[in-house]
Amino acid sequence: MNYGELLALGQQEAERQERFERRVFCCTSTACLSAGAGLTHTSIEQAVAASGCEEHDAEVVKTGCMGLCSRGPLVRVEQKGQDPVMYADVDAELAQQIVARHVPFAEKVRDPDADEEGSTDPHDIPHYRASLRKAKSGKGLERHILPADMPFFTKQKRLVLTEVGQIDPEKIEAYLAHGGYRGLHRALTEMTPEQVCQQVLDSGLRGRGGGGFPTGLKWNLVRKQQAEQKYVIVNGDEGDPGAYMDRTVMEDDPHRVLEGMIICAHAVGARYGYLYVRGEYPIAIDRLRRAIRAARRRGILGKSVMGTDFAFDCNLRIGAGAFVCGEETALIHSIEGKRGMPRMRPPYPSESGLWDAPTVLNNVETIANIPSIMTHGAEYFASIGTEKSKGTKVFALAGQLRNTGLIEVPMGISLQEIVEDIGEGVPGTAAFKAAQTGGPSGGCIPSEFLDTPVDYENLTRLGSIMGSGGLVVIDDDTSMPEFARFFIDFSVDESCGKCLPCRVGTVQIRNLLDKIIAGNAVPEDLDKLDALCQLVKTTSLCGLGQSAPNPVISTLTYFRHEYEALLLSVSDN
């Protein structure tokens, strides 16, 4: 298909959507599905069918993450001429009441003389009438409505997640109707590869996988390589526990990932690409597969992308559970079917990557930013954020907070706003203790630094890292030495064993932590721990080892008294 035909397809879908009086969106991403969204969705469909309403009255849409995962399943009703209403904790029963409240009923369903009691079959009209009565009284429903002015929503800025929660991720038409693939078209027809790279460079976009390397610079390195074959790899090996930003983008907006990837391929001159996805993400794998098939069918992937003379195709590679595969050289080895072990750099993948060809490797979130930059321009993107960190960042907000879930915020927002406004603080009587960012490679930020604006430099200065975007809040019930040991356990387990500092050093760090936590350590052990952490940090081969001591170093810096309180005092000896 050429671009005109694709536009028509999107237009057609937009018109189809426009015909519906109201659209009922049910979140079916992993978190809500775990909370029972499958039943909720079925229940909504059954209730709409039972209502006897006209076809144009209501459409039920399976959509992606709406963000507030702790209150799932989430359902949103968009009615013409009215503000959207979002409902939280929607079980199958409540789903019927929501439909009863918003969807007009056929006469026979409203008939007051019909038998009203004794039925629990959702297909059954009398039972449905009971839902209608409950819905009218409104008592059950009101407290499930999430106010539109909730800071959780108003403090966010959605660039990467523009379509997430708005479209059916399994329909390419829905993405097109939302303006999808326009950025790709612009890049292919109006811009040279050099201009695309320059645009990305001007936008100030930096790698969202944690490193923060300027994306435009990386692309330029690969573009300038003279080679027959070049590759694009999108890194969806999100191994950091507590983080699921990339999964959400892949699950709920797979075409955005493809679009960004094809733009990247055009910019660097690659003809083939791989999407490397964690094996633990079955829904993401399934939806990306569908998206690739749909894109091939519509001529967006293949010998002539959108009718131009640019050829590009891609495929999925499924990981098998190894944290170190998030490291670029390890990931490349894994795509080659080998053990996912990192190697020395240089040469960097931009010179010699997959099968020794120049390779550009970007994180999913980075790539998902590209379509926005192409459509809105570099200037718009660069107007958001701080001086050195542009755009937005998606965080998976978790831990001891009232609101947890997936958020996208402008760079430069303070941690305080994230924790207290968006997360609405720590529930119960416990108090905030620290915010942990960057997972096993990051550190803990105590309350005195909560007013720090979030950007790459600030988080690094505080001894943590931006990381891929996990943000876990812990309360004062958590012992910091034990929390540090939790992450070190992870790194011990995930160390690939190639270099000695990481393989042996992390184990020794854990042994020392064990000794401290068991109450058997002396003050010299703390000094040893300090020295060992520095050693592992400075001498490990790859990012995993270099950052593995971060959780220990940061807790030793900010919560040293907790370690000291566990030491044997002189009088004990």
Next chain:
Amino acid sequence: MTSKSKPSEHPSGDERYKSIDRTMKRAGYQKDALLEVLNVAQETFGFLSEDLMVYISRHVNVPLSQTYGVATFYHMFTFEPLGENNCIICTGTACHVKGANKIAGLVAESFDVEEGGTTSDRLFSLTTARCLGSCGLAPVIVINGTVSGKETPDSTVRRVADMLNGARSELAVVEAT
């Protein structure tokens, strides 16, 4: 052994080998397909037996040592069959902060099984997962494929007990007939 040609089906005649044959064929029996083939094998058989690894090695033409090396490197591959029923406890950061280790501890103690182990009657396996990515619902567990969130040690033990009671009574019925 050169195996670039179409392989014969596994001598056991086990139908499950077909999906592995298909994957290898689609990949043109290339070496870099090893990980993908192992993924399919793990999914189809539930674990990688020695026989299975020998079969795959021959067909994609890599030394058995390399297949074994790759298989043991990644966490998702297992080398022993799981029990008939299983409970996965997420031990990601969010679940950890909300007490996942207490859940794992109580389940292990209550059903006399180690973490990562299987009961002697092979009815039940207890495993842990890195992160199931449903952090908003922490702590999260999965029993026989059904995910439950906001769990406590007691609620998980109850769920496992209910599941095992069901499984054991089914077994008793089968044995009685």
